[in-house]
Amino acid sequence: MNSLSIILPAKNEARALTDLLPKLRAAQPAAEIIVVDDGSTDDTPQICAHSGVTCLSSPYSMGNGAAIKRGARAARGDVLVFMDGDGQHSEVDVARLLAKLDEGYDMVVGARDWGSQAGVGRGVANTLYNWLATRMTGHAVTDLTSGFRVVRAEKFREFLHLLPNGFSYPTTSTMAFFRSAYLVAYVPIKAAQRVGKSHIRPLRDGVRFLLIIFKIATLYSPLKLFVPASALFFLLGCANYAWTYVHEGRLTNGSALMWSAAVIVFLIGLVSEQITALLYTRFGR
Structure with a gap:
């Protein structure tokens, strides 16, 4: 049986982690849980200590992608689970994604439906990203920007040097897996309303998502x-x-x-x- 590491990038998400970490520990008691504290100014380290999980703290914010890379390097598990630390992802869905991975896939992504999108603008933008990524890769991409995914550790680490320090590591990792002929599957999920304020700025980060798509396309399918x-x-x-x-x-x-x-x-x-x-x-x- 593969060992499991659950990695949660978090920046000032103490409120959400207070509720999520105990549930996650109860759902996956044998898993290694790592919270990557991306320069938080709240009680994130104390919440992690109280819940008995590993906390990798940074004195300043380096970005979501940097947190993912730090967590992936520190994790000891053969299988990595990436979840947002803002309370949007359910601990119950981890088992569903793992079950799909056991069918022989290398990455399984939790695909949000339209009702789980944070507003009409984000929903339209994500639909556009999915269409562009599908055209670039030649494979159906149903949720390019989902941060909830399960991957085989050794294969994910092949692409750490490609991941941006900011947004969006999901975009880069998904397209890199497709290019390398690794098997990718999607499992429908319902994402809850996040706790606290989003760190994504739609206009600025929307442009960054598009640039990442084109960058990866020129990297492997020019x-x-x-x-x-x-x-x-x-x-x-x-x-x-x-x-x-x-x-x-x-x-x-x-x-x-x-x-x-x-x-x-x-x-x-x-x-x-x-x-x-x-x-x-x-x-x-």
Whole structure:
């Protein structure tokens, strides 16, 4: 039987942890529980000590992703469970995710339904992220940003160097697992209303999520970005040529520049694809 470590990144989540930690200990008595205190100014360390769980404290905040990386390095379990420390995730669902993992998967993600989204704006944004990630990876992604997931430790640690220190480690880890042909499954969950105030700023972190998607796409599937961009330049050049030919009877520099850009972007994509293939061959993925 695999040993289990439960990792909860927390920043000023003492109120939620007071209720969650005893329930989590009762539900998974044999598990190692690690709370990564990301520079909290409340009673998080005292709450952890009272509950008999490990607390990794930082004198200042380094971000959610940094907390995840610290917890993953410190954990001794063969299987890692990541949960938010804000009370949104239920200790009851841990067993459901673990049962799915035992079916042969490498990562199981708790997928929130629409009713579990924190407002219509977040729901629409997450739907967009899921669609983009599905297009990039070629696999169905039903909840790209869920922080509730179960993974096999040795495989998750392969990608620690890719994880950002801020948001969003779920985005990066999900897409990296798909790229490496590791098996990923989703289990529907109901997320409760968080206790306290969210640390996510929708506009700023929404842009960061999109940038992470594109960064990971260029890391392992560059042509899925470069080919559409190349095709767009080519079509714009054709459209500009058709317009100028009809109205002026000539080929303009604008069309030539856009066709040249199409060729350059496509060739950059080919080179990026070869570099990516060499990178993953080197690491045996």
